[in-house]
Amino acid sequence: MALTNVQLRYYDSNVLRLPADKRKEYHLQVDRLIAALRKSLADDEDVRITRVVKAGSFAKYTILRQTNQDAVDVDVVFYVDAPDADHETLQQINDRIYAILIKQYPNKSVEDFEIQRRALTVTFIGSGLSIDVVPVVEDVDRPGYGWQFDLTDGTKVETCAPGQIKFVLDRKKEDPDFRTLVRMAKRWRTQAEIPRLKSFVIELLMAHVLDTEGSAGSIDHRFRRFLQYIAQSGLQDVISFRENALPLGTFDHPVIILDPVSSGNNVASRLSDEERLEIVAAAKLAWETAHYASAADDVEAWREIFGLRFRTEDK
Numbered sequence: 001m002a003l004t005n006v007q008l009r010y011y012d013s014n015v016l017r018l019p020a021d022k023r024k025e026y027h028l029q030v031d032r033l034i035a036a037l038r039k040s041l042a043d044d045e046d047v048r049i050t051r052v053v054k055a056g057s058f059a060k061y062t063i064l065r066q067t068n069q070d071a072v073d074v075d076v077v078f079y080v081d082a083p084d085a086d087h088e089t090l091q092q093i094n095d096r097i098y099a100i101l102i103k104q105y106p107n108k109s110v111e112d113f114e115i116q117r118r119a120l121t122v123t124f125i126g127s128g129l130s131i132d133v134v135p136v137v138e139d140v141d142r143p144g145y146g147w148q149f150d151l152t153d154g155t156k157v158e159t160c161a162p163g164q165i166k167f168v169l170d171r172k173k174e175d176p177d178f179r180t181l182v183r184m185a186k187r188w189r190t191q192a193e194i195p196r197l198k199s200f201v202i203e204l205l206m207a208h209v210l211d212t213e214g215s216a217g218s219i220d221h222r223f224r225r226f227l228q229y230i231a232q233s234g235l236q237d238v239i240s241f242r243e244n245a246l247p248l249g250t251f252d253h254p255v256i257i258l259d260p261v262s263s264g265n266n267v268a269s270r271l272s273d274e275e276r277l278e279i280v281a282a283a284k285l286a287w288e289t290a291h292y293a294s295a296a297d298d299v300e301a302w303r304e305i306f307g308l309r310f311r312t313e314d315k
Helices: 005-016 020-041 056-060 087-104 161-174 178-191 199-213 219-233 273-296 299-306
Strands: 049-055 072-080 113-115 120-123 129-138 145-149 156-160 256-259 262-266
Touching: 005 178, 005 219, 020 049, 020 072, 020 087, 020 129, 049 056, 049 129, 049 161, 056 072, 056 161, 056 199, 087 120, 087 129, 156 161, 156 262, 161 178, 161 199, 178 199, 178 219, 178 299, 199 219, 199 256, 219 273, 273 299
Parallel strands: 072 129
Antiparallel strands: 049 072, 113 120, 120 129, 129 145, 145 156, 256 262
8 A cells, every 4th residue: 555645744744854943953053154254254355245045955945854864954155246256266255265164163173164166064063064155156137146166177057046946936836745755855865875866956856757747646656756757767858947048058968957047057967877877776776666665565665765764653
């Protein structure tokens, strides 16, 4: 017997979803960091912050609660006024932010600060929260839009944090269980040990399945449909959305999924063909397992997909 919506909503609410008290705690921690950076940069002639947006899974409400396997991170996009910015300018901005954070948190070790390709990550050991500080050069002609630089190779992509948040909200309006399905898919991703399948890609794949096949059927059925799509398509479809403006970009990557706010950005560009095949194989195995679990009403089979913490009722 397939799992009911009541059972899977219980699993989502009591095991997967970030609790309200933790969300409040993380909001406060992020707000303190934002206030510290704003204050330190208030008189900086080289870096002028025009807008700050909490983004990523935290802002979209698709984030998982923290476990030993599931980390909690919040993207904070700092829009900066630097119309003539280039790779070197963004490197200077990142270095400036890095120096401010080191000074702001003197008791943290240098290892707790990590400069990544497009962000600077601060990890708080006490709460387990990681905050990705993402500088974006504001596009003054398009509110919410800007350019995000890759500090490794100097390339840049157009982005719109508010637009990405709205994209998920719009799918949530079409399917009240959309975020539940995304969280289930993220838990499967972690259990299957395929970390290269990033959260944003999961959200877009789930949205593509919703857009093309609708919201009919149970949560159980739609989750299996998500796995089936990956398994059968081999992730070889070129995926775009109604939000994408023309012209669409052209790419020669193994997996092509366009960012709905930027048709020139393939969010799956870093996936190799080997990684594509690994994800497809994991989805095929999970699809077969989920089909058996639903047919045989086998809870242990569901735990192969979601892990030992899977439960659909109070202990």
